[in-house]
Amino acid sequence: xxxxxxxxxxxxxxxxxxxxxxxxxxxxxxxxxxxxxxxxxxxxxxxxxxxxxxxxxxxxxxxxxxxxxxxxxxxxxxxxxxxxxxxxxxxxxxxxxxxxxxxxxxxxxxxxxxxxxxxxxxxxxxxxxxxxxxxxxxxxxxxxxxxxxxxxxxxxxxxxxxxxxxxxxxxxxxxxxxxxxxxxxxxxxxxxxxxxxxxxxxxxxxxxxxxxxxxxxxxxxxxxxxxxxxxxxxxxxxxxxxxxxxxxxxxxxxxxxxxxxxxxxxxxxxxxxxxxxxxxxxxxxxxxxxxxxxxxxxxxxxxxxxxxxxxxxxxxxxxxxxxxxxxxxxxxxxxxxxxxxxxxxxxxxxxxxxxxxxxxxxxxxxxxxxxxxxxxxxxxxxxxxxxxxxxxxxxxxxxxxxxxxx
Numbered sequence: 096x097x098x099x100x101x102x103x104x105x106x107x108x109x110x111x112x113x114x115x116x117x118x119x120x121x122x123x124x125x126x127x128x129x130x131x132x133x134x135x136x137x138x139x140x141x142x143x144x145x146x147x148x149x150x151x152x153x154x155x156x157x158x159x160x161x162x163x164x165x166x167x168x169x170x171x172x173x174x175x176x177x178x179x180x181x182x183x184x185x186x187x188x189x190x191x192x193x194x195x196x197x198x199x200x201x202x203x204x205x206x207x208x209x210x211x212x213x214x215x216x217x218x219x220x221x222x223x224x225x226x227x228x229x230x231x232x233x234x235x236x237x238x239x240x241x242x243x244x245x246x247x248x249x250x251x252x253x254x255x256x257x258x259x260x261x262x263x264x265x266x267x268x269x270x271x272x273x274x275x276x277x278x279x280x281x282x283x284x285x286x287x288x289x290x291x292x293x294x295x296x297x298x299x300x301x302x303x304x305x306x307x308x309x310x311x312x313x314x315x316x317x318x319x320x321x322x323x324x325x326x327x328x329x330x331x332x333x334x335x336x337x338x339x340x341x342x343x344x345x346x347x348x349x350x351x352x353x354x355x356x357x358x359x360x361x362x363x364x365x366x367x368x369x370x371x372x373x374x375x376x377x378x379x380x381x382x383x384x385x386x387x388x389x390x391x392x393x394x395x396x397x398x399x400x401x402x403x404x405x406x407x408x409x410x411x412x413x414x415x416x417x418x419x420x421x422x423x424x425x426x427x428x429x430x431x432x433x434x435x436x437x438x439x440x441x442x443x444x445x446x447x448x449x450x451x452x453x454x455x456x457x458x459x460x461x462x463x464x465x466x467x468x469x470x471x472x473x474x475x476x477x478x479x480x481x482x483x484x485x486x487x488x489x490x491x492x493x494x495x496x497x498x499x500x501x
Contacts, residue, residue, distance in 0.1 A: 123185035124185075125183065125184065125185055127333075128183075128184045128185040128186070129184040129185070129186045129329050129332060129333045129339060130184070130185045130186055130339065131185070131186055131187050131339050131340075131341045132160070132338030132339055132340065133160065133338065133339075133340045133341070133459055134187075134340070134341045134343060134459070134460045135155065135340060135341070135342060135343065135457050135458060135459055135460060136343050136344070136345050136457075136458050136459075136460045137255070137277055137342060137343065137344050137345060137456055137457055138345045138456040138457075138458070139254040139255070139275050139276060139277040139344060139345065139346070139456065140275050140456070141272050141275065142268070142271040142272030142273075142274070142275060142276055142277060142278060143277050143278070143456045144268075144277070144278040144279075144280065145277065145278070145279050145280065145311065146279050146280030146281045146282055146311050147280075147282050147310075148261070148280045148281050148282060148284075149261065149263070149280035150278065150280055153456060153457055155457040156309045156310065156311075156340060157309065158308050158309055159308060159309060159335075159336055159337050159338060160309050160337070160338050160339075160340045161304070161309065161310060161311075161312060161332060161337050161338065161339055161340065162188075162189065162310070162311040162312065162339075162340050162341075162342060163181075163186070163187075163188035163189070163312055163314070163339065164188060164189045164190070164191060164257075164279065164281070164311060164312060164313055164314065165177060165188060165189070165190045165191070165314050165315060165316035165321075166190075166191045166217055166257060166313065166314070166315050166316070167191075167193055167196065167217065167221065167315045167316065167317045168190060168192060168193070168196055168200075168203070168204075168207075168315075168316035168317055169190075169192065169196055169197060169200045169203035169204045169207060169316065170196065170200065170203075170316060170317040171200060171203065172319055172322065173316050173317050173318055173319050173321060173322045174190075174200075174203050174207065174316040174317075174322075175203065175206075175322075176319070176322025176323065176325070177314075177316045177321065177322050177325050178206060178207065178210055178212075180322070180325040180326040180329060181210070181212070181325070181329075182210060183326065183329075184329045184333070186329065186339045186341075187211055187212050187213070187339065187341040188212050188213070188341075189212065189213040189214075189215055189253075189255065189279075189341075189342050190204075190207050190212055190213070190214050190215065190316065191215045191216065191217040191255070191256070191257040191279070192204060192207075192214055192215065192216055192217055192240075192244045193217050193218060193219070193220065193221055193240065194216070194218065194219040194220070194239055194240035194241075194242070194243030194244055194247075194358075195219060195220050195243065196317075197243055197244045197246075197247035197248070198243050198246070198247050198358075198361060198362060198363070198365065200247075201247040201248075201249075201365055204244070204247050204248055205247070205248055205249060208248050208249075208250065208252075213253050213255065213341070213342055213343055213344070214244065214248055214252045214253060215252065215253045215254075215255030215256060215257065215279070216237075216240045216241050216244050216252065216255070216256055216348075217240065217256070217257050217259065218236040218237060218239075218240040218259055219235070219236050219237075219239035219240040219243060220236065220240075221259045222236050222259065223258075223259050223260045223262055224236060224237075224258060224259065224262070224263070224264055224267050225258075225260075225262040225263070225264050225267075230264070230266040230267065230270070233264070233266070233267055233270075234270060237256070237267070237270070237271070238350075238351055238354040239354055239357065239358065241348060241350055241351075241354070242350045242351070242354040242355045242357070242358040243358050243361070245348070245350050246355070246358050246359075246362060246365070247365070251347035251348065252347065252348050253342075253343070253344040253347070253348060254274070254275055254276040254277060254344055254346070254347070254348035255276070255277050255279055255342070255344065255348075256271060256276050256277065256278055256279065257278070257279045257280070258278070258280075261280055261281070263278065275346075276348065277344075277456070279311065280311075281310075281311050281312070281313040282307060282309070282310030282311045282312070283300060283303045283304055283307065283310045283311070283312050283313065284313045285299070285300050285312060285313055285314050285321075286299070287314050287315055287318055287320065287321045287324065288315060288318065290320070291320070293320060293323040293324035293327055294324075294327060296320065296321075296324045297324050297327045297328045297331055300312065300328060301328075301331050301332075301335065304337070305335075343460065375388060375389045
């Protein structure tokens with residue numbers, strides 16, 4: 096079982112958020128891996144915005160630096176394929192996760208966290224907040240998503256948020272600022288939701304990247320085609336001399352108690368942190384050949400380094416290189432991301448600017464140039480509005496069928 100000993104993992108993650116590092120990350124087994132060139136820590140106080148497509152205050156990437164981000168997951172096969180590709184190159188990414196999807200596939204989102212990737216949030220069901228009748232509905236989408244993702248992960252998540260369809264509103268921007276949640280747009284949209292061969296997808300992204308020279312890249316880990324393209328992309332990035340920057344948070348995201356309680360009725364049997372047991376301690380073969388999962392010591396606690404995960408960076412080991420502030424954000428550009436439920440017409444984001452963040456929210460953590468990470472850390476799926484008779488695994492399957500077909 097891939098996500099056992101959750102209590103130990105949660106404790107390790109909490110320790111990491113407190114600024115301690117119990118052990119160094121294991122050396123990368125691939126000597127030619129792309130790796131992680133730089134890990135940065137984001138101070139999310141005031142809700143700063145990142146991604147020059149919409150928020151232009153913090154241009155922290157250096158030439159030929161790239162941040163990998165994935166939206167809308169987790170999803171069977173697609174997310175697993177993305178994780179395998181990232182692991183093969185010993186590199187890290189940020190996953191903006193939908194609450195419903197996380198509860199539908201808790202074992203996969205925990206695998207994302209255990210692998211040392213950063214887990215942020217992307218609302219509860221991917222409803223475009225700008226299209227909701229009241230902001231209270233938008234607040235519910237944001238907070239239910241946060242509580243659901245944290246519950247599924249079994250530990251802290253980053254105060255990182257991406258708006259569905261990349262469309263914000265003035266009220267939502269102000270609310271995230273008060274909650275100290277950073278907003279992420281993008282610099283380069285892969286448009287991987289459009290059916291195209293993986294090599295064509297990679298070529299399109301690389302062409303855009305060559306023009307801009309750096310950027311936050313947007314993909315979706317719900318598409319099998321994306322999973323097939325990521326190994327090709329990582330190879331292309333390495334060949335062209337690009338370097339990966341891993342985003343981490345200075346402090347974890349605190350959930351709201353009312354939404355934590357609300358989410359409990361939706362967990363459908365998902366055990367509390369530390370309450371689940373390894374399968375081999377519950378089920379034992381007494382006749383016939385035992386599977387490898389019973390005979391191999393795979394369900395022991397993961398190494399200490401693997402437990403330092405989720406979103407947090409340890410105390411800096413090198414001088415902090417802060418990015419100077421630049422002019423205030425300009426009006427957002429047109430949104431490009433589709434909803435999982437259906438591809439909607441491109442509309443313009445609101446002209447609201449993010450709440451004034453602290454002058455230097457981005458700091459480099461640790462030595463640049465290392466190959467191992469320093470940090471560990473749909474709408475349409477709930478046609479039964481009551482949700483009384485469907486588990487979230489069933490809802491996730493409906494989401495998949497609605498988006499990709501049976």
